[in-house]
Amino acid sequence: MFGMFKSRPQLSQAERFAQATQLQLTWWRFRKHRVAMVSGVIVALFYLVALSADFLATTDPHATDSRTSYIAPQPVHFFEDDGSFRPYVNGLKGVRDPKTFKIVYTPDPQRHVQVDFLAPGYPYTFLGISMTTHLFALRNPERGDGIFILGTDQLGRDIWSRLMVATRVSLTIGLVGVSISLFLGVLLGGVSAFYGGMVDTVIQRVIEVIRSMPTIPLWLGLAAALPNDWSVTQVYFSITVIISLLAWTDLARVVRGKFLALREEEFVMAAELAGASSGRIIFRHMLPSFLSHIIAAVSLALPAMIISETSLSFLGLGLRPPAISWGILLQDAQSIQSLALAPWLLSAAVPVILVILAFNFLGDGLRDAADPYG
């Protein structure tokens, strides 16, 4: 009954819809989904950060110094005492209390260390070019000075700077991982659905086996198998592959499901009758028509990837220091003393939660948009 009132408005724009591809349709519906839009923007921002991590970092994320150990987040003052706009941070004096053994930092009101915009800092390479320019940097800092807006860790390393670099690592892992599992998923899911029969059964069985195994043990097993003497980058990529090797099944199921649904659709029949090669049918006709579902599935798969990396690193089987990833930062935050004396180490959890939220909302929006009643 009120289905009819639902269908009418489409009639009124029938012409537009007639020409619109599935993707455009999705996009139109997606734009209505405000939360998802915002999430999309957030995700974009995150990848921007990933791209310019070193530029955004204020101090060398690896440089240790006991004099800056466990500093609580420090404010940046924007106006000099005379009221002029000259951002600065106070110098800090740290003293260890002989009774409590905590280091007490007191800002030195006399020492104002200028914060410069687009100023030279520690050297890094961006796209192969070695640079020293950072978004913010201190003007001739002394040892122990720094812009510690998120505080420092036990080894006196600036959390903010580490967070920036970690973002790059963790997000790219997610991306690379998801593209691998996407490839596997679409390929196997598609093949499985298109040929059906024996092929289908076999692939489905494989998927069932993989899915019916608790993933963590698998990851652990595979990760534990990595040679101990591998370099950070080697580990990095193997971890990515490991994670994605197990993550493709869900994608494969989505693809297969949509695929089967589409097989029955007229235009595929038509194509088959017209004698188009199966490959052509799959990639020319069918893939585009559920691209949107795939995009949705992917954006829902990404957070899983990121959590996986984090968990593995947390268990000490993923990336290992001196590599910096969200997982590793959280590993630092996992000790009692961190929680009790330096709770700000937990700030590494914020981007994790944020980006995963964003991806989920994004994915949800995309899925709703892809098929409103799905």
Place this chain on the structure above:
Amino acid sequence: MQNRRTFLGYGAAAMAAAPAGSALAQAVQASGSVTQSGLVGKLEGPIPAGGPIPATFQEAPQLAELVKAGKLPPVASRIPSEPMVIKPVESVGKYGGTWRRAFIGPSDGENGNRIMASDKLLFWDFTGSKIVPCVAKGHEISADGKITTLFLRKGMKWSDGHPFTADDFVFWYEDMYLNKDIVPGPIADMSAGGKPGKLVKIDETTVQFVFENPYFLFPSMLAGDTLIGGGQATRQSNGNSYAGYAPAHYLKQFMPKYSSEAEANKKAKDAGYESWVRLLHVRKDWELNPELPTLGPWKTVTPINTPTWSMERNPFYYAVDTAGNQLPYMDKVVMTLAENIEVVNLKAMAGELDLQERHIDLQKLPVILDNRDRGKYDVHLDLAFNGADTTLHVNMDFRGDDVIGKLLGTADFRRALSMGIDRDQLNETFWLGLATPGSSAPAESMPESPGPEWRKKWSTLDVAAANKLLDGLGLTKKDSEGYRLRPDNGKRVVIELLAVKAFMDWPKHAEMIAQHWRKIGIYGDVKEAERGLAFGRLLKSDHHIFVWTNGGTELLYLYSSWALPTDVASGVYGIEHAKWYASNGTQGTKPTDPKMLEALELFRSAAAKQEGERNKIAQEIWKIMVDQQFTIGTCGQSPALMGVRMASRRLGNIPGRTCIAQHCRTPGSSRPETWFYKA
């Protein structure tokens, strides 16, 4: 009679109370900057052979019950006619209570072994400087130093009530130690001047260790945490088969000699093990086998490989307090399995553990202090005497890569690495400033210390000097990031730092050290590994540098594993060298480094010397070691390893400060059997 016996007790002590010992005693009392925290107490402890044998004996209520029920012989006949009389720290305590403790898994056997330390043949007093009676009521060493005699306690019994006699020593020597299936090869402890010694039964309560060469060190070996002197709990668990004695009446049933190869193996198969050797290893392991007769204050009820490792009092324990109460006071020890040390520390802070020093993390001290009243515990800081809790043990026989191997084998390279380390930074960051930076040489107060200058030599930050040394080695080419390049392939000089997250977070220490090395252009590559796997690599000696403590080396002769390649169970300095030393040159390969050879020869010669001379030799060895930087020390003499002691306020007889050292079997030397619940 009475007098003579006690004299023997005291006599043995007197004999070992050598000048150096007292020096150590003073040392121990000496105070560092730590003391202003008010957490470092007075070094004190119970005194074994602390008085005449009481006329009457009392026992724990539940044992009295059993005696009434006729299930147990009366206390007087359970304890030896010459029991060990222990004078508690504060007062005679009262019976009852369960000691709640935490352990972190089946590989954490030491957690329990150390509180069973009173099954050692001889032991050290609470200062860790004086040999006192233990299982043996006394000992004598012949004037030529070739024969050491042990006097056992008449009427002493195993925890199952079976008599403990010289035959248990003979059984161990002939049927276990000399059996290649059980003990692969002879151990250095049992040989003098390269000639193996033997064990002889004189009478039921007297045994002799007889050597062809002088072995004045031997009594100390029996008292130390050595293969021969470690005691049954420690040295016959986890695949070991040493300790000098064993419960013959129980273990014979598992040995082919007393049945037949086939029968013994069948027994094993039925029990689910592949061979009688594996079965024996399990059955003679007190951590695993509740039935195993032992001599310690408690015995296992539920084994270490269950979620709770629990023990109950040994009704035949051989020690009483000065009032004649049979020890221990506490009925049970219950160790709960904590899957990680964070949980151990949390439990301790929540007051769920009554006394815990093992796995308590110095890093958490501020939090621990904050929670004292909530958890109703006191915190004691016990300072150690070893040179460095974090020591870089350099592999002197690395063959995986000629260039690296050559560098590691070069003194100047090691010196440069050492001078490239900013020890004050490490101290502040990881020891809360409580440690003493310096070389790997023991505390200046130790009798074996080569002297203050050797604590500093090559062991203070000097980037310029370090760089000069490295340049001198021809490592002058650097890459864009300032790292030095190898002469052969122009790649970075990468030094791997193999580190385990164990008693300290050594991977993190290594991370910081690697950062310091940036300034001298050496790329330190931290390799974190699980303990078992790391030691696996050590056995193959395919590591560059292993980061670990050198705890125990403060008494070099008793525990040299973390100083020199003498231990075949550890290839940390080159497994081939260790084999060469242990086998007296018949196996393995001879070290090429003349200085290493010199050190080893000195070490070998020392066993035959009297204590005073021994200490001088030790000092010589340390001078070589520091000058050569075979082991690169960072910070030590701290409470980091088992030195943060959290003790429930309900407990009595808890020393203000205990000796933290391998040979003291912390907390063994403060005699847990004398602790009790005040309320």
Place this chain on the structure above:
Amino acid sequence: MVDPILSIRDLHTEFVANEGIIRAVDGVSFDVFQGRTLGVVGESGCGKSVTARSILGIVEKPGRVTGGQILLRPETGGEAVDLLQLGPKAMRAIRGPEIALVFQEPMASFSQYYTIGNQIMEGIRLHLKLSARAARDRAIELLDMVGVPQPARRVDEYPFQLSGGLRQRVMIAMALACDPRVLIADEPTTALDVTTQAQILDLLRELQQKQGLALILITHDMGVIAEMAHDVAVMYLGRAVETGPVSEIFTAPKHPYTRALLRSIPTVMAKPRTRLPTIEGSIPHPSNRPAGCAYNPRCLELIDDLCRVQEPPETGMAGRRIRCFLHGGRP
């Protein structure tokens, strides 16, 4: 003339959609009498079904009844109650015992997870307060009544085990479970093949006579009306454009739309091989109903300056009403 059991007066039902308010039902009025069949006819989308749901008060969001009256005369006689004034609880007491509904898609209108017995008994137990046993007997009895073979066995079967025809019979049995006075059949036969259609219609007629039901038969098929209905309400774009006894409507249709509808049914009298005339153009969307008479864009006899500007009022006497300037109401 007897009072109607149910009379709809100027009923308005609106849906709030993205493109604004849609008047699905826009002032419908008609009467339903005991023992008589009212045929509500019109092209799909004219608001027939919504009217039916409005009567039962089960219009779903975003729709809501915004005006008019639904007057139900109590069985005991006396003042008629306006269902729109009733609270939800009272309204639930109406659904089933007073007014029941038969749907067009028997398959989708059953839950596949319960036996038909279960789904029939539910209403019985709720309204007639019968025991499970009694309700079951009643259900079997009902199935028997609607001509389901082996009712005792069928009662435990699931909808998907039945043929389309049987399903519709069961649907009817379910509707009759609490012997309602008014039965609304919403396109009861559209989903069925021709022969089954006939059977179902016969069933409905028979039941109506047996039980003196007031039947509202909603359909787009003038043929069905011809053989079933006593009275007709022709709906166009949410309004009843012409109502009256079936005889009059068929013999003397007044509204151009009615005529158009009638022209589109095949008759035996028609010469062979003549094309069936169809109505030009399609129903405009309710959201953009044309000014003036809603039918004017398709009307063959419209009066230009009038029908495009003004809405024709409802004229005529009781039982025969019409909205068209051709038949009065001209200013």
Place this chain on the structure above:
Amino acid sequence: MITFIVRRLLLGLFTVWLISMLAFAIIQLPPGDFVDSYIANLAAGGAAVSADEANAMRKLYGMGQPIYVQYGKWIVRVVVGDFGESMEWRRPVSEVIGDRIWLTLLLSFAALLVTWGLALPIGIFSAVRQYSVADYIFTLVGFIGIAVPNFLLALIILYAAFRYLGLSVGGLFSAEYALAPWTWDKVKDLSWHLPLPAMILALSGTAQLIRIMRANLLDELRKPYVVTARAKGLSELRTVLKYPVRAALNPFASNIAYLFPYLVSGSIIISIVLGLPTVGPLLVRALIAQDVYLGGAIVLLLGVLTVIGTFISDLVLMWVDPRLRHQMD
């Protein structure tokens, strides 16, 4: 019906077989072998193992033989219930796991209950009250549940519980009950320790199930049979609960099978953080220490459990979906 069950069983067995091979392969991947790590562990404890003994052990464990032979030896023994001996725990694997597998199951099952107990009502609510404030709140909470890594949550709660509530931390029993025989008090003690980890474990699963339930129900609510029910004069609540919810349960039920391994996985990390005596920490140890037989047994066991889970969920599915049931006959 029977044929269906039998077919499912055979399928399950096949899956188990694949899992067993996978499990064994994975455990075999790390460099070095069981004996290496056995010796290394002894070395860490200061003991040496003779080359003869090492070789003897290698022979006993059939090492050095091709992997399929080793697998053969292993699986044959497994079939008769002999999982071999755990190197690190120095006792038969079956015993080592025995203590913990039940607690793992208990924890996972408790989490399962929590998950369902929360996901069902909330999912239904958000669907019925779609786009209501509460719906948005639940959605947000749900997503946060998905977004917060549960080990992190565990850690924070662990500390907070200790710091602010003074709650007992870690483990599933208080020390005094840990080794006590099963008594009513011990059960009570357990029931004190269980909820926290169960909830932490359940959180993300719950969040996801809420999403699933909501989506399913939204579909079902649009179906005509809902109108039918209303037309019968059923109350709204009854209508929703009896018809659409029942229908929506269907995909929900088929989800159990995959929820379970998911929970088991989660329980591993959580158990490590909270120090729970489940198979989780055991497995991680086994893998890190290359305790071949223990690790293999656990992975296999977990796999089998999930296959059983799948099988059960199939039966449940048949129970909730008459159509399936009748296709069988």
